Amino acid sequence: MARPFPFPFTAIVGQDEMKRALLVAAVDPTIGGVLIFGDRGTGKSTAVRALAQLLPPMKAVEGCPYHCDPARTAGLCPHCSGRDCARRETCTMAVPVVDLPLGATEDRVVGALDIERALAHGEKAFEPGLLARAHRGFLYIDEVNLLEDHLVDLLLDVAASGENLVEREGLSVRHPARFVLIGSGNPEEGELRPQLLDRFGLSVDVRTPTDIAMRVEAVKRRDAFDRDPDAFAEAFAADEERLRRKITAARKLAPTVDVEDDTRRRVAELCVALGTDGLRGELTLLRAARAVAALDKARTATMAHVKSIAMPALRHRLRRNPLDEVGSGVRIERALAEVLG
Secondary structure, eight states: OOOSSOOOGGGOOSOHHHHHHHHHHHHOGGGOOEEEEEOTTSSHHHHHHHHHHHSOOEEEETTOTTOOOTTOSSSOOHHHHTSOGGGOOEEEEOOOEEEOOTTOOHHHHHEEEOHHHHHHHOOOOEEEOHHHHHTTSEEEEETGGGSOHHHHHHHHHHHHHSEEEEEETTEEEEEEOOOEEEEEEOGGGOOOOHHHHHHOSEEEEEOOOOOHHHHHHHHHHHHHHHHOHHHHHHHTHHHHHHHHHHHHHHHHHGGGOBOOHHHHHHHHHHHHHHTOSSSHHHHHHHHHHHHHHHHTTOSBOOHHHHHHHHHHHHGGGSOOOTTOOSOHHHHHHHHIIIIIO
């Protein structure tokens, strides 16, 4: 029997970098999603599902299979684009968090066109897929490094365009598909294709905690949740509500957070020192720093905000140097100390 709610986000012990990255993505969905790589049993899936429970509800067009935003006038689905904005009925719904299983067929992911119905009755019938369900929410792929190549290519196309285009036998359907991509996996089971790796805004490494007190507390909480989830959720309800209000306030504040030119220059110097390709890392780091500042209720993103999120924003964008035995984390720490002080 499924539990009525997941493990509370605020009850997760440790894994601070993972939790911060997920909160940053919740504040600014344009950051490009979060990749969580690490040991099994470290709370990766638990954290993603807990975040879904935490997010404030959103308004959507009533009856729309893509839950379009009633406040928008452009980028709507075929059902909503021709309707008068003032006559749209609205509803409030939870932000969707959709699991993409590894064995999913392409039709299940992108949606299916009923060719027989089209030929027999001249009707264009479309069954929306997982990408439609994930629109305006989160698409979660556990073991993302094991995803089939053709699905990876498909996701890259949709993530880049924000649209899902389905074409079969001369028929086509196009609908908006903007979502935050969350991937998790164990690097021992396979690496991620570079094209997909680069698409993730933030990348987090999670490790099994070695601190005894932390391990005891984590197991204690999990055991308490499994024995009585209602009582456990109630114990953390106030913390969850405080964090929910914090995310809501940060979403409103983030677009107005200022980034001074000196901060931009030093971020550029940091990326040059690390040899990151292109400007995607720089843009992501500045956006993430702005989101972190908003969570801190600050109106200006400072170098402290930049430092706090530089590791997950840049670690997966470094070229491998076979002559340097240290990992990307150590290289970033060195560059942070040399460039940002």
